[in-house]
Amino acid sequence: MTRWHSCRLLPEDNMPSEIRFVEGAIRPDEIAKLIAGQSDNTGLGAHALFAGQVRADVHDNGSIRYIDFSAYIQMAEKVFRDICRNTNAKFKVRDIHILHSTGKVNAGEICFVAMVSGIHRQDAFDALRFVVEEVKARVPVFGKEVGANEMVRWKQNT
Amino acid sequence: MKVNVLFFGCVAQMTGVMRMEVSAGDTDQLRDEIARQFPSLKKMPFAIALNQDIIQYNTPLNENDEVAFLPPFAGG
Numbered sequence: 001m002t003r004w005h006s007c008r009l010l011p012e013d014n015m016p017s018e019i020r021f022v023e024g025a026i027r028p029d030e031i032a033k034l035i036a037g038q039s040d041n042t043g044l045g046a047h048a049l050f051a052g053q054v055r056a057d058v059h060d061n062g063s064i065r066y067i068d069f070s071a072y073i074q075m076a077e078k079v080f081r082d083i084c085r086n087t088n089a090k091f092k093v094r095d096i097h098i099l100h101s102t103g104k105v106n107a108g109e110i111c112f113v114a115m116v117s118g119i120h121r122q123d124a125f126d127a128l129r130f131v132v133e134e135v136k137a138r139v140p141v142f143g144k145e146v147g148a149n150e151m152v153r154w155k156q157n158t
Numbered sequence: 159m160k161v162n163v164l165f166f167g168c169v170a171q172m173t174g175v176m177r178m179e180v181s182a183g184d185t186d187q188l189r190d191e192i193a194r195q196f197p198s199l200k201k202m203p204f205a206i207a208l209n210q211d212i213i214q215y216n217t218p219l220n221e222n223d224e225v226a227f228l229p230p231f232a233g234g
Contacts, residue, residue, distance in 0.1 A: 069232075070166060071233070100233055136231070140228055154230075
């Protein structure tokens with residue numbers, strides 16, 4: 001069963017954006033629902049989308065089998081609001097959706113999705129890159145990489 | 159001041175607890191008290207968030223503040 005905590009931003013933020021934490025891997029149908037959910041917003045012309053996948057990196061402990069994610073959700077929601085405000089100030093986009101996994105996600109599965117929707121593709125593309133980099137740098141998510149024989153290494157973004 | 163302290167990721171793994179209540183007047187005092195209880199913390203990189211905002215400098219604490227010890231982020 002999928003469980004989530006979500007934070008829908010307030011109307012005064014001028015963007016119906018959302019960050020949502022999903023237990024386990026993000027299924028492809030959840031990504032499809034993000035796109036389908038925009039079909040009533042007929043003023044939009046572009047959805048730019050990034051999906052992050054758990055990679056089976058090889059370390060001293062062997063290749064990564066899965067990552068066990070945890071998050072400081074209250075702070076993540078607060079930081080996301082700030083990211084939305086900054087994105088809104090820099091780019092002409094209307095809507096930002098973030099999905100991120102908590103719990104166990106196997107190599108080859110999706111753990112992170114960012115979708116930025118706007119009127120035109122150029123702002124959507126540019127804003128997407130900005131949002132992804134901001135999320136990776138500022139949203140408090142932690143990842144325990146587990147390899148062969150349950151050996152553990154803590155993931156760190158570069 | 160009694161504040162609620164939260165630990166995440168490898169810091170929580172080291173402390174063995176996710177949260178605890180600690181008395182301290184400011185964040186430097188709190189950091190020293192936590193390091194006294196968990197000496198291994200001194201070897202770890204971490205940031206401190208006060209009420210969900212990262213702080214860079216020593217900051218006074220109020221009753222029931224939430225202080226989080228955050229290891230490097232790994233989202234995305």
